[in-house]
Amino acid sequence: MNNAQPIGVFDSGIGGMTVVRALIRLLPYENIVYFGDTARVPYGPKSPQVVREYALQDTDVLLQHDVKFIVTACNTVSAVALDIVQKRAKIPVVGVILPGAEAAVQTSKKKRIGVIGTLGTIFSNAYTNAIRQLDPNVQVFGQPCPLFVPLAEEGWIDHKATELIAKEYLFPLTLKKIDTLVLGCTHYPILRNVINKVLQDSVTLIDSGEATAVVVKKMLAELNLENTSKLKPNLQFYVSDVPHKFAEIGERFLGTKLGKVHRVEGFLS
């Protein structure tokens, strides 16, 4: 293993760019290869069987780029397919569920934690199981928010309609008196302001992507896999399709220009 090899990150689409942003902040010298399966996004409403099949194909794309470490940035993949990605990759693999769960357990004083995510993530109970394994005394309340992904992709970040939708989704969680809320989907940090507004700052938000970046940094150090070069790293972006508005959305997620985005040819055949 060569320390200059890139970290591979994949997601169902562009949402995982929030994880890339967190990685760049914490690990500014690491080379990164990102793959977004934009031809088949979203994974959230799809069955575990299909998500597992797609996750393996996504893993193979990253392995072709000779990555030293894989981050499954997609919560849905992390919830239902982490085991087979680990089996296929034979290199260290980290999902976003366990880091998010750990951060939430460390944060919650009232031991009442809410989790929002896609239908796939919430129905899998992955966060609930992870949190309760860390602390069986914590109560966990899950809430799917399927419209948050299209709203974030459309950039309706501070629209009145987004606030109404957020109120409807989050109201049941406020009744449960949670003090901590896991943003269990990589798109949701984009809507952080409106979520905060609806919850009136009474709840601490946990960004699973940020928590994951902390874990990746720690593991790279432990495994002695950190890049020793202090040169500007190489960031490469690959997608299975280049949809309308891709560059615009990607910039919003990453908070900076993307440079060239490559389409993985032959991926769909």
Added chain:
Amino acid sequence: MNNAQPIGVFDSGIGGMTVVRALIRLLPYENIVYFGDTARVPYGPKSPQVVREYALQDTDVLLQHDVKFIVTACNTVSAVALDIVQKRAKIPVVGVILPGAEAAVQTSKKKRIGVIGTLGTIFSNAYTNAIRQLDPNVQVFGQPCPLFVPLAEEGWIDHKATELIAKEYLFPLTLKKIDTLVLGCTHYPILRNVINKVLQDSVTLIDSGEATAVVVKKMLAELNLENTSKLKPNLQFYVSDVPHKFAEIGERFLGTKLGKVHRVEGFLS
């Protein structure tokens, strides 16, 4: 060709069920095979290149069921891939764009027509080109409404947020003084009430699916392909994935119970 062979209908997902509903009303004795590519829905934000590839695979699924006629219920497919579906199928193929365009031209007195649809459909200019070929004096105003598909799939049919979103999308069209609006996406008839409310009944809505069913009936008669049996027809539903809430959504679209929904195995490999 055997007249008892089914009509094949395909869509990116479940939206095409509104077309099936229109077909059943007009052609109550026809056997129908429906395929929804629920593993890769939605097609609307994807590139024409990818949509064309998917459309061919969808066509092959229907051809395996020995269909006598194909309806590409998906507006995005009809807009960017009808030519290759026709080439592959070698049987009569009808899309939803031309029937919708014809109905709109016949309806509009002011010759000012609005078209709403996915990004893919609107950016393709397929409706504009079809309408202006029928009548060069008509002015056409397109408006993508990307959030309508997830809102319809979620069943937020008369929610205040849906109305706000509809107002934002439709306001530019009201400024253009249209008198006719084409619902250029199979999901949109589900939101017909809220669209009517926002437009205050000043605009006639054209459901491309209903217009297509009229054309299919006419073509079957002309080609002498109508089913002569007056027995209860066989309706078969196939999907590439069975997502959460599938049955619930399907019933909402079809207006009746679906019966068994089959998953096409091996379709993703």
